[in-house]
Amino acid sequence: MLDRLTHALRTHHPDRPAVLHHTRTGTTRTRIRRGDLADLADGYAAALHARRLTPGATLGLALRPGPRALAALLAAHRLGLRTAVLDPTVGPDVLAAHLALAQPALILADATAQAAAGWAAPLARRADLRLPPLRTLGPVATLGPRLPGCAPRLRPATTPAPAHRPDPDTDAVIVFTSGTTARPRAVVHTHASLTAALHTVTELVRPRPDSTVLGGTFFVLAPALAAGATVALPARTPTALARQLTRLTPAHTYLTPPQLRAALAAGAHLTGTLWTGSAPADATLLRRAKTAGAHQAWSVYALTELFPAAAVEEADKSAHTGDGDLVGHPLPGIRTRLADDGELHLTGPGARHRYLGREPDPWIRTGDRATLTPDGRIVLAGRLKDMxxxxxxxxxxxxxxxxxxxxxxxxxxxxxxxxxxxxxxxxxxxxxxxxxxxxxxxxxxxxxxxxxxxxxxxxxxxxxxxxxxxxxxxxxxxxxxxxxxxxxx
Structure with missing residues (x-):
């Protein structure tokens, strides 16, 4: 999928916008064009190769979602690196534990994250952003504009880096989820499981070439851009997001339930298909989305260990009159089973390979109590985990x-x-x-x-x-x- 994405960026209208962003003045501007995004990924790959990062090495990313983060992921894929996704908002003690477990050879961080560890720490605390002192993070390079006190920039290089075709069963990405500070828990996806997840999203959503998709996560950017669509990053405030939706009329919109509620409260008009996940979305919220103009409104059940797992459209969710939360049929390739205590277990081609430092296990314990309808749909009945x-x-x-x-x-x-x-x-x-x-x-x-x-x-x-x-x-x-x-x- 990532190879196909790089090829599509160069061959499908490379001069057209790849990523749009909403400015403070309320206008929509091109953040980067398709061909330029491919060039940026190649430049980052060359720069990382020049730093002697070899296949299998871990690259830490402390970046906000967007084109630079995607270019860095494509560069890591090209070199056969393993990417560790780092969240600066978890607090300094937890982040330090994550770094100790992942042991990245290099961390790419934007200026905002680094400033939060230094001179801007008092301001960053107001935004719940806390980092350990920069010197404790290990080797750091700045991706994007640099502010005073930040590490030197990783400047895209021009010398081509040799492409490494990774084994599908080797590690592709690490995402931290839970555990304790003493023993963090990190999900490890291989190139095979990551590819399977991206294909599942593509088959579920079916983004169209030359359409506009609104969303900001990797699982929005990669499939949409590979299909030839343009991605608009959601505006940060509800009022700006509502204006953005009205002006762009996207074919597909991806918002978390809190984002969706805030946008609807601000008078947003929706178009095309609405997708929401990462938190519970009841039938009432989906109906509100369709009342606001969405042709379809889908709730997606997903885990870091398996994305996505199931999906349900508003009409089916509203028709469910039994107990529990209907999250829909398992998506193609996903298998289910129920433990003796009712916990839902899932597996499939897109399932994580293992937790870092632990033995592989094909079955994912979701921590959710569930029942299965006679036709195999999943109905959640509350969480078993403490999360x-x-x-x-x-x-x-x-x-x-x-x-x-x-x-x-x-x-x-x-x-x-x-x-x-x-x-x-x-x-x-x-x-x-x-x-x-x-x-x-x-x-x-x-x-x-x-x-x-x-x-x-x-x-x-x-x-x-x-x-x-x-x-x-x-x-x-x-x-x-x-x-x-x-x-x-």
Whole structure:
């Protein structure tokens, strides 16, 4: 698929726009043309080759989605490198653990991410962006414009780099998902599984040549550009996004449920097919999308380990009157099974190969309880895992709860509380140790809460953490219910 993408960029109208962006003044401009994107990928490949990155080496990417990030991924593919996707918003301790596990030979970071580790750290904290000091990241190069204090730029080179055709079973990309700071969990996709996932998206969506697609993720950019479409990156504010949708009339629009809700509230008019995922999307939201003009509105069930797994259109989702959340038929090649406790297991050609540092396992434990209808459709019945889903971000309490156990804290949990719109609020429930002044403890907790970055809780409550079972483990369900009651008082 990535080879086909590079070829398509050069041969299918290379002078046409590849990526559009919405400016602050409300106009849409070409970010980069198709042929220029292919040249940029070749230039990055040559520059990385000049730095002696050899096949199998790990390249870390701390970049915002967009053409430079895509060009870097294409360059890594050309050289046979393994790419580790790094998220600067997870907080400095978690990011340091991710880097220790992936051990990248080089990190490509944009100026914004680097500034957040240095002179702009006070401003970055307001945006939940926290990084360790730059010197602790390892070898770093700046991709794109450079700001003072940033590492030297990786300038595209002109000497052609030798193409390396990787074995389909070798590692292509690492994406961190969960685990603990001491033992991070990272999904490893091979070239074969990544290609299979991209083909599944292409067959599901079927982007048309010379059409416009709105979306910003890799699984939007790569299939759409390979098909000859132009991709528009979503505007950042709801009002600008609503104007952008009206002006572009995209054939396909990819938005997370929070983005979609905000755009609809701003009066967005939709066209073509609407796709939403990364967080629950109920039938009501899909119906609102069709009322706003979408011809079809699809909810996609996907995991980092298997993208995408299932999809359902609004009409089928609305027709489901049973318990649970209908997420649709498994997509071609996806197989399902249910464990004894009702957990949904999935496998297929696009399934991750393994978790980094662990043995391969073809079956993915989703952490979701589910049932299967007689015709094989998947109906979710709640999560078994502790993961909290806020907005479109998966937050794993095990990563952050240890930081809350400071002197004066007896027990602490992070739990999700439903907000009534299909989303969750993240709440820290802290049980003070006997004799501890809660007012003093609240002040002491400011620092660890700030270090959580984008996982910072929406609310901090003091109270007794419920316990359950013979071993008296913390009862997360009871804690969530307790927090929900407290927040409504």
């Amino acid at each position: 909290v889903l806020r907005g479109a971000r998966n937050i794993y309490p095990g990563l952050y709860e240890p930081a809350l156990h400071i002197p004066g804290v007896e027990l602490a949990l992070l739990v999700g509380v439903p907000d009534g719109h299909g989303d969750e609020r993240l709440v820290a429930l802290v049980q003070p140790a006997a004799g501890t002044d809660p007012h003093i403890l609240r002040t002491r907790l400011d620092a660890p809460l700030q270090r959580m970055g984008a996982a910072r809780p929406d609310a901090l409550l003091f109270g007794t953490v419920p316990l359950t079972g013979r071993s008296r483990k913390p009862d997360r369900a009871a804690a969530s219910a307790h927090c929900a009651r407290e927040l409504t008082r």
